[in-house]
Amino acid sequence: MAWVAEARQGQARAGWLHTAHGTVPTPTFMPVGTKATVKAMTADAVRATGAGVVLGNTYHLMLRPGAERVAALGGLHKVMDWPGPILTDSGGFQVMSLGALRKLDEDGVTFRSHIDGSPHRLTPESSTAIQHDLDADITMAFDECPALPAPKAVLEASMERSMRWAARSRKAFKARPGYGQFGIVQGGTDRELRLRSIKALVAIGFEGYAIGGLAVGEPQAEMFATLDYTAPALPEDKPRYLMGVGTPDDMLGAVMRGVDMFDCVMPSRAGRTARAYTERGALNLRNARFKDDPRPLSPYEPSPLNRYSRAYLHHLFRTDEILGPMLLTWHNLAYYQRLMRLIRAHVVAGDLEGFAAFLRAQWALGDWGRAEWDGRPDELRF
Structure with a gap:
């Protein structure tokens, strides 16, 4: 097994981990x-x-x-x-x-x-x-x-x-x-x-x-x-x-x-308890404000769940359907992987500091309500 560096920015590193079962x-x-x-x-x-x-x-x-x-x-x-x-x-x-x-x-x-x-x-x-x-x-x-x-x-x-x-x-x-x-x-x-x-x-x-x-x-x-x-x-x-x-x-x-x-265990455990990680922070899908919300879970970013409405996901958790934890676990793990890919790309590009500030600003901005979101662009991009 070996690790090979590709790029560095400050202390941050991008590299490749080579193992018996893949890189x-x-x-x-x-x-x-x-x-x-x-x-x-x-x-x-x-x-x-x-x-x-x-x-x-x-x-x-x-x-x-x-x-x-x-x-x-x-x-x-x-x-x-x-x-x-x-x-x-x-x-x-x-x-x-x-x-x-x-x-x-x-x-x-x-x-x-x-x-x-x-x-x-x-x-x-x-x-x-x-x-x-x-x-x-x-x-x-x-x-x-x-x-x-x-x-x-x-x-x-x-x-x-x-x-x-x-x-x-x-x-x-x-x-x-x-x-x-x-x-x-x-x-x-x-x-x-x-x-x-x-x-x-x-x-x-x-x-x-x-x-x-x-x-x-x-x-x-x-x-x-x-x-x-x-x-x-x-x-x-x-x-x-x-x-x-x-x-x-x-x-x-x-x-x-x-x-x-x-x-x-956080992303998978959160998925089982109706908590979704998104580019605008965490959402609790049990919250009553989602019961009539037709928007996709994460309109600001790609997600395997974006063909489902928030209202449907809310329904799954309120009725204790096993599909709810399955779908939200899938979303959370996909979000974590996408986040790692983006962070890595910005280490390689040499602009991680700026991207980190952007990410934190987006998390702090939070999820827009329906009335606010309907009149704004889907996403503010770095």
Whole structure:
């Protein structure tokens, strides 16, 4: 696996991620398919949005259907009908969030399944082996992700353990052409701990580097401040992945600070709860103001749903029809992919700063009411 730069503007980068199952332009947003499916979407629909990489999760897939079963069925690509690249989370975040159901020690984590209470254990070695069985193009090192806020002593102990686990994960990783493993930077929002974490990971050596432990409730300004010193300290010739982010504005700001890859459940989860992301901000399709609205969902931009009226989408959610979440998830994921393509194009063109200001102005402008919109141009273009 390799990442090749194409263009830079300030800290922002455009490049190409080459993997065993295809090449993906970056920056890129990766839809989350935790249990070998992007909820409410077929694989064909995910492909149609323009997505290049999808995610699976070690914790959930080891419990059901089981990594050995997935391997016997031909691997995750075949099982979920996704021929492109797949990244698998290590399961560390999910296990750490189990609270009383898990016990942490230096070797790994013992936990009880949230499904049936059965006992299990994950270590850096077993997490890496499971991801190998799943046939992930990108394997994540097993790490500890502490809850924030936390005292520096807690963050330091957690970060140091994660670095020891990163070394063990790397030793267990089976190198193959086109496959890679990412180390995960930890340290909360403490500059000294983050930089120490980077130094340790670079000394181990990975095909890419992820920034973990952010987007866990801290203000956006705090996340951006952490990225300001974290991303530039990472190797220039390796991909950078900000885990669990996020909103369109979060991703825009992170790209401008040097991040290449993102994942988040937000667009698909929002789609299931009637929230649509658009070029004019987010809309709640359950709102009564849409019940007689004949306009397409997003008259300001292309959308796979623009043949449906807002009134129809409102009706689907008010009557709890399953088609509503399916359609809105499709729209949201398509919007995220289009946003990434536009951001990338403006990095290559060298005018990202101006385009970022335009995007934020459009989001702030909001959705025009019917009377206002009927007398205005469909879209103000950058």
